[in-house]
Amino acid sequence: MSTPVDYVVMLPSVDLFAMTRATPRRRDAGTTRQAILDSAITAFTRHGYDGVGVREIAANAGVTAMLVNRYFGSKEGLFAEVVDVSFAQPTMVPRGSDDLAAQIARALVARTAPDAEHLGAFELMLKSAANPRAAEIIQAGIEKHVGARFTDALQGPQRQERAELGLALLAGVWLMRRIIGTSALRDVDPQSLGAYVTRMLETVTEPPA
Structure with a gap:
């Protein structure tokens, strides 16, 4: 009789910890909205309404300008939220x-x-x-x-x-x-x-x- 042979499939080693670190953590809607608002408060207070644009605010918040408009409608809507929060x-x-x-x-x-x-x-x-x-x-x-x-x-x-x-x-x-x-x-x-x-x-x- 032939002797059974165990076949072992060798998979490439995977660093699961490295994969976890490399995977970006997803933001929830509330966290994203707050990040945009925080960036806008700083930008508008330092540079004024006419001195900063939506793209700059978005970049500092780590999002796109399209996402800023999705949450606040427009630059004017974002500024209104900043004013409301600041003066409150x-x-x-x-x-x-x-x-x-x-x-x-x-x-x-x-x-x-x-x-x-x-x-x-x-x-x-x-x-x-x-x-x-x-x-x-x-x-x-x-x-x-x-x-x-x-x-x-x-x-x-x-x-x-x-x-x-x-x-x-x-x-x-x-x-x-x-x-x-x-x-x-x-x-x-x-x-x-x-x-x-x-x-x-x-x-x-x-x-x-």
Whole structure:
């Protein structure tokens, strides 16, 4: 009798771990949408509405421009979402405060410091307002979020008018100190600047006699 022979089929070795590493992880819809939004917030705040395009935003998010339009409809729709998200955060005007003027002044001084690394909604506003449609979107965002928050924090008559005057003061300081970078405001002692801004804000935060 012939002796049985075991036949072994030799397969090429496969590094399963390497294959796992090489396979890109699929994003879900929520993660993809958030990546696009994060990229757009940074881009629009740094460069303004007219200074950046959908393709650049998409590239920084690791997606295609077609996918950006799929999620947000258009550049204008994406910008509207950025404005809504940015102004919804109570970073400058807190929700309820017994010392409103001083708290806002401290936040303004810190966020406009020359070495401050974070971006802000006021920077987004100031760099995009030259575009008429962007200005309309910003106006709606202000009235819906930070303007309403400021108005609700005030007592007495003409609260909305006083709140918008306060926001105009904040925007002016932000423009001069952070974007233009005038030397006096750039190099001023932070405590002194905070004291001046507090006194100016008190004219709108305190109810008129």
